[in-house]
Amino acid sequence: MLLDIVVIVLRETLEASVVIGVLLSLSRHSRIGFGWLFPALAMGIAGAWLYGANLAVISEAFDYTGQELLNAGLQYLIYLQLLLIVLLQYFCPGPACASLRPLLVLSVACAVSREGSEIFVFYAGYLQGGGNLASVFTSGFMGLAVGMSAGAIAYYVCVSLEPRAARRAQSLLLILIAAGMTLQATGLLIQSDWISAGRVLWDSDPLLEERSIVGQLLYAVFGYESTPTSVEVIVYCLALSAMTLAALVGSSSRRRGGASEVMA
Amino acid sequence: MKYLRQLISLPVLLCAAGALAETPTFEIVIENHLFYPAELEVPADTKVRLVVINRDDTPEEFESYELNREKVVMGGRKTVIYIGPLDAGVYPYFGEFNMSTAQGKIIVK
Numbered sequence: 001m002l003l004d005i006v007v008i009v010l011r012e013t014l015e016a017s018v019v020i021g022v023l024l025s026l027s028r029h030s031r032i033g034f035g036w037l038f039p040a041l042a043m044g045i046a047g048a049w050l051y052g053a054n055l056a057v058i059s060e061a062f063d064y065t066g067q068e069l070l071n072a073g074l075q076y077l078i079y080l081q082l083l084l085i086v087l088l089q090y091f092c093p094g095p096a097c098a099s100l101r102p103l104l105v106l107s108v109a110c111a112v113s114r115e116g117s118e119i120f121v122f123y124a125g126y127l128q129g130g131g132n133l134a135s136v137f138t139s140g141f142m143g144l145a146v147g148m149s150a151g152a153i154a155y156y157v158c159v160s161l162e163p164r165a166a167r168r169a170q171s172l173l174l175i176l177i178a179a180g181m182t183l184q185a186t187g188l189l190i191q192s193d194w195i196s197a198g199r200v201l202w203d204s205d206p207l208l209e210e211r212s213i214v215g216q217l218l219y220a221v222f223g224y225e226s227t228p229t230s231v232e233v234i235v236y237c238l239a240l241s242a243m244t245l246a247a248l249v250g251s252s253s254r255r256r257g258g259a260s261e262v263m264a
Numbered sequence: 265m266k267y268l269r270q271l272i273s274l275p276v277l278l279c280a281a282g283a284l285a286e287t288p289t290f291e292i293v294i295e296n297h298l299f300y301p302a303e304l305e306v307p308a309d310t311k312v313r314l315v316v317i318n319r320d321d322t323p324e325e326f327e328s329y330e331l332n333r334e335k336v337v338m339g340g341r342k343t344v345i346y347i348g349p350l351d352a353g354v355y356p357y358f359g360e361f362n363m364s365t366a367q368g369k370i371i372v373k
Contacts, residue, residue, distance in 0.1 A: 059336070060343075063344070067335060128322055129321070193287075193311070196311075197311070210329040225332060226329070227330075
């Protein structure tokens, strides 16, 4: 049971932790500081509590599809925020850079709210069932620590790179994470029957089992799905393309800006 | 080429309420952190509406890697999860909050 708790908390914290790690490194390279993190975490924890405390009502809304709709909505919203962040990071320092801070706050707040609500519900249920408080919190802390370590690794890898290589690494990680979120969000809309499932396009389970540790980690961070449907793959490819385009536009604008500065 | 055709054939958006009338419904009950029935038979190539009723006081998360499904069911409440159309086979699922006991299978025939 204690190992189960470690896995539950790890799975829920991993994605948000890696996103935070990459965004912190991006803030450092863009020289906008880390001041946005505290309000983002505070909003995220408050959001997780609010969502978790009202999950019963939310779940039963819209003919029992409220949970899927809210989660999918949050994931699509985080995708859009990360897309703008990937684009705007190339305009730092500069006037457009000012828009980065609110986007960083909102994206992390949404990510923490979504993932944290499930931890809140799990712990509330466990306490209600009269479980051993000390062991359950220790296990949860271990899961949280491992999840945060993944975020710390993402941060230190990105800040150890040259600025140009770092921007590429940050963009690549954010593109893969955000596109994975759209795939998961689309899966939720299929689960709630708002979108028809379509055919399963392939089964990569024999190559990489989704229930294996690597499979679960890839699912948590990059939205790995061993049996994706056609609609999920289409949305994933569109999301990946749009964000790659945003990164290329930002990158070429920065190069043009740099060239004109040199000419001036 | 087969995959290309499947990619091109965009799935049609369905109105959930409209589809409900024709969708076969099955019930799964959670009690004492166990799923009843532990093995549920559903038809192949058919979309199915699962009603998951949680009779425990504590929440549970219905989860399945094989079905690509994940949903929290609060204590004393019920929820709805759509699955399929599925090929014939066995699709295990579990309760993420009580993995040691809450295990079940959807058998598609």
